Amino acid sequence: MHLIFNGLFFIAGIIWGDWRNWRKYHSTILFLWFGDLLYNFLCHDYKMWEYKENIFGVDLLPNHTVISLLIMFVAYPSSVLLYLGRFPMGKIKIVLWVLFWVFLFSIIEYINLRYLELITHHNGWIIGWSVLFNTIIFPMLWLHYRYPIIALLASIPIVFFFVIYFHVPIS
Numbered sequence: 803m804h805l806i807f808n809g810l811f812f813i814a815g816i817i818w819g820d821w822r823n824w825r826k827y828h829s830t831i832l833f834l835w836f837g838d839l840l841y842n843f844l845c846h847d848y849k850m851w852e853y854k855e856n857i858f859g860v861d862l863l864p865n866h867t868v869i870s871l872l873i874m875f876v877a878y879p880s881s882v883l884l885y886l887g888r889f890p891m892g893k894i895k896i897v898l899w900v901l902f903w904v905f906l907f908s909i910i911e912y913i914n915l916r917y918l919e920l921i922t923h924h925n926g927w928i929i930g931w932s933v934l935f936n937t938i939i940f941p942m943l944w945l946h947y948r949y950p951i952i953a954l955l956a957s958i959p960i961v962f963f964f965v966i967y968f969h970v971p972i973s
Contacts, residue, residue: 803857803920804869807910808876815880820887826947831882833946833953835874837939840961842870848970850927856919885940886947900944904936926968 820827841850853869855862863869881903890899911932914920923929938960946953965972 803859803914803918804853804855804863804872805859807914808872811877811880815883818888819880819883821883823887824883827882827886829950830886830943830947831879833950834878834882834939834943837957838870838874838878842867844965844970844972849924850968851932852922852924854920854922882943885943889944900940903940904933907936907940908933 815821849866852866853873854866855864855869863872885899885903888899890896908929911921912929915923915929942953942957942960945956964970
């Protein structure tokens, strides 16, 4: 199923993403990758969520790390090219656009968690935390696109909050 979800993101990215200007979004894609890599590094032995493949593609996607890399290299770039490439003007449109992406990512996780069992939550993480995280990350992507240094600096206390709140062991 992860292959299907990522395939859909890829197709949507090809059709509606701003590939012509991909260089404008390159550093923001790297920012998103860095955040995911940081999570996978800090939480390697203390996961908040873990991806699984149980429907088909199990041999191709045998563990969390491989699935996470697939998401990082397919879904994330496609999402950034769609999200930033079609970012609207006007406060109401911006709010609705961000809420759309928060809803999209949250509902996909909810379906994968409750019905498809493609993700599991651990160590106090629940779907509400994912919704909050999505509510943080999408404005942060825009902030990074416009003001990368500010976004990097703003990310530091957010990372510290999650590490401290969830008692992530740093050893």
